[in-house]
Amino acid sequence: MTTGSPLLTAEHVTKAFGGVMAVHDVSLTIDAMAIHGLIGPNGAGKSTLISLLSGFARPDSGEICFDGRDVTQLGPARLARLGMARTFQAATPLAGMTVLENIQVALTIKYRSGLFSVLARTPAMRREAKALAAQARELLAVFGLLADADRPARDLPFGKLRYLEIARAVATEPKLLMLDEPAAGLNQVEVDQLAALISWVRADGVAVLLVDHDVSFLFSICDRITVLNFGKVVVSGSAAEVRGSELLREAYLGPAIPQHPDPPVAESRRPESRHLEAQ
């Protein structure tokens, strides 16, 4: 698959929670191997949209196609096996397991031979297990977590925990990786590292859907941007097109303040603002 061909298409997707239109008639196309940004103020429906795309919630109406098949009614485990990975805003390390084991479990998704075959201790299985451990360590090295491999995952500091989440999602060998506010709460050095890691993931042939408040971070690495507000798509296009769009500014500041050069950035990156997100 090459850049430009659509990997995921959502058409007229709608989801209401108790009368509130969290996502309203949203259509979206994510191209293979592209980095697609999704921005919008708190409560714009970004997280709900990711939940719909990743199977954690079912849309009330509309259709979602992924990699050439209708996946509207599929659950998250099936979608994960079809090549869709995501992270949550709050880190979800597997308690009681080490950093390395977190990655290893994610890598087992490729045991197509079935769950029980790994119980058989044939030499081939042992080789496979060895290869798996090596692969897990390789991935940890890329994400700067190799020294922490044998630590309990929940003991990691905040920033590293975020990297572990992403590494674990990458370990499922997705075609599409959806990151829900990966930069939230990170300092500038960590945000730069994160941008490099996301570019590395894309270079590996993975499309990325990136949700964040941090507009400058998104524009620095995204090929395409979709702006959501009040559950609707306000504008969607290439990063250059959207950057110049008056509609982006309006979504953040309202229509009345044209002289502000950039939407607010620093404020929206505070972690506590995550709790305001409508979910």
Next chain:
Amino acid sequence: MTLAVGIAIGSVYALVGMGYSLVYRTTGVVNFTVGSYVVLGGLGTWWLLDQAHFPYGLAVIGGIILAGAIAGAFWTLIVIPLWRRRSPAYVVLLSTVIGGAIIAPLTELLITPQAEELPPWVSGFTLHISGSDISGQYVFVIAAGLAVLAGVSLFLRQTMLGKQLRACGASRETSRLLGIHPELAGGIIMVITGLIGGLAGALITPAQSSEASMGLTFGIFGFAAAALGGLDSVAGAFLGGILLGTGQAFIDRYYTPNYDEVIVFALLVAILVLRPNGLFGRAEHAG
């Protein structure tokens, strides 16, 4: 002598306790049906041997499979629908208590209303310890306890399936992200738990007769064993069972057999006040 009896009784609690621990570690569910599988294994074996005239070995295997099948059926018919409807944990727990309460009268109705005993696995195998006789059958019970402990620990730590199951226990949502179906994983672990319980039943029924109503007793003592050792630690549940049985045996011998359960449970509460996560449990568990 008292110690030997205690360890023998305790190894039954240990087997049941490991069932609790296994299910809890991999699904987050506290499962009070475990005691029922002991009875099903024992009485199922008895029925196949005594009523259907199977050879003993085959009857034992049949009884164990029966317990595993009922465990799988309970999971599929009761727990999965509750999960699908996002029932809170206490409802799932209640369903396991009710499950145990339903399995007992069904066992009475369909298998036997009486206490039944199986022949010993090796006839005439008796241990003489300080002048008293202990059924040699308990040797098999203890050996099975150790074998199950070793097998289950290796399985959870070393195999990829074991790691996937632990991932489910840590977080159902996260395990879904990794392509694991927690419903299927829970079903696998429930069948394993049923098989372990069934094995325990087939093993102890030659030493002490089984009847349908005993499922509840096994269930409570097994849960106490697991809580004593630490519900999220399989080895802890095993040691908890041995400690519980030994404590009970010593109170029987040196104090009074009438109130042994009261005293054992009072001690259990005292220990849990001092160590809320059990003797060998970890400080936290994100279920």
